[in-house]
Amino acid sequence: MKKGYLRKTMRLLVSLIVAGSMLAACGKQPAVTESTEAAGEKTETVQTDGSTASETEVEDWESEPIVLKATIVDYATCGYFEEAMNKFTEMHPNVTFEPIDILNSDYIEKVTTMMAGGEDIDLIYSKNNQQYMTLVSNGQVEDLMPYIERDGVDLSIYSGAAEKLSINNQIFGLPFRNDLWLLFYNKDLFDKAGVAYPTDDMTWDDWAQMCKEMTSGSGTEKVYGGYLQNWPASVQNMTIQDGKHTTIETDYEFMRDAYQRVLDLQDNGYIMDYSTISTGSLHYTGTFFNQQVATVYQGSWFITYLLEETNAGTLPFKWGMVKAPHTAGGQSGDAVGAAFPMCVNSKSKNKEAAWQFIKYLCSEEGAEIMAANGALPAVRTDKVMEIYLNQEGFPEGCESAFDVTQLSFEVPVHEKSGTIGTILNEENSLIMTKSLSLDDGLKELTERVNEALNEE
DSSP states (O other): OOOOOOOOOOOOOOOSOOOSHHHHOOSSSOOSSOOOOOOOSOOOOOOOOOOOOOSSOOOOOSSSOEEEEEEEETGGGOHHHHHHHHHHHHHSTTEEEEEEEEOGGGHHHHHHHHHHTTOOOOEEEOOSHHHHHHHHHTTOBOOOHHHHHHHTOOGGGGTTHHHHTEETTEEOOEEEEEEEEEEEEEHHHHHHHTOOOOOTTOBHHHHHHHHHHHOBOOGGGOBEEEEOOSSHHHHHGGGTTTSSOOSSOSOOGGGHHHHHHHHHHHHTTSBOOHHHHHHTTOOHHHHHHTTOEEEEEEETTHHHHHHHHHHHTOOOSOEEEEEOOBOTTSOTTEEEEEEEEEEEBTTOSOHHHHHHHHHHHTSHHHHHHHHHTTOOBSOOOHHHHHHHHTSTTOOTTOGGGGOOSEEEESSOSOTTHHHHHHHHHHHHHHHHTTSSOHHHHHHHHHHHHHHHHHOO
């Protein structure tokens, strides 16, 4: 048994906002061109039309049969949802569920269409921050704060994640899942090179030097020291993890050092270059599984795929993970991640029952179910983390990777997060492919975001 755990993001055409897809996905087929951008720290005034619950009265929701309809990303491969729903029904036999299974790649579009068409939905899994803000701005989800206050839900169990979803002291979803970006590494390649394994307290400059030391060979036999998926978050996360900035700012000069470091690594061939990854539709899973890279900066959802390969006996090497490297002025435990909330449709006829399920899913008991099914829950008590860390195939000695001292979200809660997410993606591509110089790219990024912020 592992020890108990202590609680603690010329113009190229870019057609998709790189936001939340892998983090939110539960399916077996990882997306190639998407990442996660989830709720963060800044807030904006958002007017909503959704009704709220009485702070003193509880609806009679247990006397008549109720069917709760829920939109879920890749429900068929998310075992924890089915288990949590079944256990809730055991406790409340009058409540059954009708999960609406939607593929990760289609989720936002389909939910948008369903909500606009007024379909009968009670529960909505918010896949990323942009979707969350759209649902809130359209008045399509219920403010849960009256329920939270009425039932005395302790928001501190989410380690700040719930507050990051707050808008004007309103919270429109409770987080049930909270993923982190970590550094994964191939132990066999490090052993072969005679280089010490990565640690929990490295700077990004330390990682850059490690990438140099771990790069070897050429052509099809080349091993790169590091791999960054072609998502803006892969670089931009490095600039916000200390909590001093977010990805929505009025001046992006603070991103210079991170971009320069990554461009230098790319130019020297120590990491696989952005254009090769993009044109070849390459993915971190394949490059890591094929031992083409020694380290990968990626989200904790990667653990699910690694455990599947490990337990199937198809991964021919040992692997490990540590906390993400931090900035020179930062500290070990500075992390970037995302929380994923479950929301109640503001037009649901079963709001109280829907809330009761959310409260259960987002409780310690719900977290234990998720942990046993390989998902990293938003609630991380010692017991929850013991379950999570004792999954079959989980590498020894990695417990501290989840010890977070500062958590930043890739994209803050903001009414223009979708528009600015598109700009961040486009300018990242221009900088990484050198279609724009770093100076011009940061200047253009600043100008475009300011223009978007000032638009009525």
